[in-house]
Amino acid sequence: MNRRTLLKFVGRAGGAAAVLTTMNAMGLLHTQATANTRPNLISQSGDGTRVVILGAGIAGLTAAYELSKAGYDCTVLEARDRAGGRNWTIRGGDVIRETDTQQTCPFEADPHLYFNTGPARLPHHHTNILGYCKELGVPLEVIVNDNRAAYFQDDAAFGGQPMLNRRILNDSRGYIAELLAKAIHNHALENDLTVEDKERILEFVSRFGDLDADYLYKGSGRAGYTTPPGAAMVSGSKYDPIDLSELLNSDFWRFKLNFAEGFNQAATMLQPIGGMDQIVKAFERQVGHLIQFNTEVTQIRKLGNGVRIVYTDRSNGAESAVEADFVICTLPLSVLAGIDADFSTDYKAAIDRASKGYINAVKHAFQADRRFWEEDHQIYGGISWTTRDITQIWYPANGFHGAKGVIVGAYIWDNEIAARVDTLPPEERLVKAIEDGSTIHPNYRDEVAPAQGCSVAWGKIPYSQGGWMEWDEATRADVYPILNQPDGPIYLAGEHLSYLTGWQEGAVLSAHEAVRGLAAQIQSRQAS
């Protein structure tokens, strides 16, 4: 019995309400956000249990928050002088230290002039990180991911000129629709469509592509106007459609055109008002007192009945140690692989292998003294794309119409490009980024300057050594299940131990897993 037959059967027997219940049970209804995985540990259930958490990023903060609420005695060791890890918002005066360079962010002081160097978006269905925003009082606003007024630029198409998103996208829809309508008229799909469906599909694609009465695509107001409709006798003139072959010469349709339909990229996307690190600050209000900053972990030792963490105080070089019943290690695998630790052989091998999978993301940002993207291009938030190394330019979805603004002048997540870029001194990266960006905004050189910018190459940021983990299929199959188990008293957590790598939700969910696992281990010890 197929689903449709089943539902008809249920409907006949139990009416619409029964169909609804059944569909719901079958997962046919409603959005399914990431499940609420909050551990909800019993109050005081952790009394007397010591947990050391390595890393005060989102995973570590989550673990500290949940465990300390249940009475666990938590210590968070953080190598940097700040919490947040890769959730790092920088503002004027902040210092960026890479392995071999140092920059000071040159932005002016203003609530809107910040740069989310790491995660910058919160999908609406990431209910666990959003739940913390709500519970801990982090106000949110919409971030624009997909803007019809932004540009696509391809050195190999359209003479290298920037093309409006709305033209590329809607001309593509128009041609797809026109071709399908032609095929149907040519009787190419007689076996695939009923007569009734065929008629309706013609109408469907005609609406989808904005075809004319002859099912031809002759341009659409959706693609925009050279002279838009106005007052009095200004009725407007549409753009002529882009030639189909020219469209196909470009690279947009390989990824960029469909990017914003992705499950984790589709509207509504959100951001904390005032910078992503508002989430970090909110967690710190709860568990900041548990964090020991400037403590670089050098050894992870298993004891007979617990763990011993050896660390260096970076302010004076002194070595200390802390013992605990458990450790939750949220360090990136790229960092963990370099730490002297009593992992079992398999576990160590798994860490070493996976640690090669990091994306060395690079982001630059510039303060512009004029919001030229708004004034000259009517771009309010969103992303322009280019085939150049900078890959993207992001426009701020906040501070509209203000005097100044910060734009993300590059967002690179291809390791080959990153390798080219991150070996350059930051100033040279910025010079090159302005050159690249000039293909999108011809006046770019007049609007931004290297001295107004800064760059973060995550592969070269100590204690991160990468942007996020990307599992290839084989490594995911061989190694991932191992690392999702504890190695004795040691639990790993972080975005890398999820199918949401690169997302804070992945870090939160993974921390919940570790917390729950740890609590269950205690319970089973007590029971035995």
Next chain:
Amino acid sequence: MNRRTLLKFVGRAGGAAAVLTTMNAMGLLHTQATANTRPNLISQSGDGTRVVILGAGIAGLTAAYELSKAGYDCTVLEARDRAGGRNWTIRGGDVIRETDTQQTCPFEADPHLYFNTGPARLPHHHTNILGYCKELGVPLEVIVNDNRAAYFQDDAAFGGQPMLNRRILNDSRGYIAELLAKAIHNHALENDLTVEDKERILEFVSRFGDLDADYLYKGSGRAGYTTPPGAAMVSGSKYDPIDLSELLNSDFWRFKLNFAEGFNQAATMLQPIGGMDQIVKAFERQVGHLIQFNTEVTQIRKLGNGVRIVYTDRSNGAESAVEADFVICTLPLSVLAGIDADFSTDYKAAIDRASKGYINAVKHAFQADRRFWEEDHQIYGGISWTTRDITQIWYPANGFHGAKGVIVGAYIWDNEIAARVDTLPPEERLVKAIEDGSTIHPNYRDEVAPAQGCSVAWGKIPYSQGGWMEWDEATRADVYPILNQPDGPIYLAGEHLSYLTGWQEGAVLSAHEAVRGLAAQIQSRQAS
């Protein structure tokens, strides 16, 4: 010579820079927003000229602002006790008076608990109204128009159950792509595509629809998950695709699916922070002293050399008159048709005929004491659609995660539906709207109540008598050009005299036209 040949020719002769210049001249580059039509009158050029402006809506406020800056002696006559016209944001305690009913808005006092009863969106390319927002200090934020987490509900499809926007939209794309790929494999488009394009188009549609290696649509993460990817071993399970015939049974693809690609509806869409009437308040800070409230115009008389406006003071019934050199009349034609005026015969006939074209839009709103759309459905802003009379439910794009929220419980712009709805007393409208909305949110009855709602039927709002003008083709051809000319010293202005009816930008552009025409008339008088 076609465009491509021309550009090649230019490129060979003058290089890339010449191509860019030519493309720009040909309108092939960059977004064209509505032209900046600000009249920029010469300072003091209006000294000694008296202008009466009828109506303190957006057109009237714009005219008063531009004229008074240039020294014109302006008076604005406004029948209501407030400015803004159809730009009307209501909050707790505000009174809604229709021709035969009166309601008091029951919302609690809170900056986020407001209801934009008229215009509620600002497209990014409406540069004139946005220019006033910038100049007059109206802070803006993003409004979500298209949300993949919102619902489509159709009584005639899917057993009447609400379906996720992301499923409908991405399954549609999948099927369109699959059918086109099949047609290409069936050699149905041999005459339409070169061999090279054919290969690329297959790849193109495969990406567009997220097809599998066999060019079949088997569902896509874009359409969402019954269990989304999570941490540890939760890799996620996609929805099965909706049956194509079931999709075609629905009405979504006729309009709703493509709505947000419309030129005036596509991202980025903006809204003033705190309500659309922040624009009105900003104008009032400039020209509020020129407005005489509660003055209902009863006669428009031409004099030998000017105009005489007779009006009733609504506070005491007293009749008065004001004389001026010119009048700019921004009253809706539906209102103007009922006023005793010295229009020429053709002009009067034109007004009468056009005045029948108004859309009697209806909007309801409810305060909900729980933001169930966020908590239960991960809906942050955007619009759900239904085949029921309410047509849409709008979710607020502000005040996220707050304790309470205001949702638009109906937005109707079909005059047939409006006629059914607006004859009901407001409370009955709200009862019915809750019934309709329950098809989208099964728990709706527990979340909103008629006592927490209010309704505005624009066809029954005195001094508006309609939501906006919609020109049919014949009336636009016959009558529209006449009304865009002055009738002696009388200029008409408003959204109705534009190709952007229903948009504030249309009202602004039209006011600019009237102001410019009036100034030119004076100049030509002085010259002769």
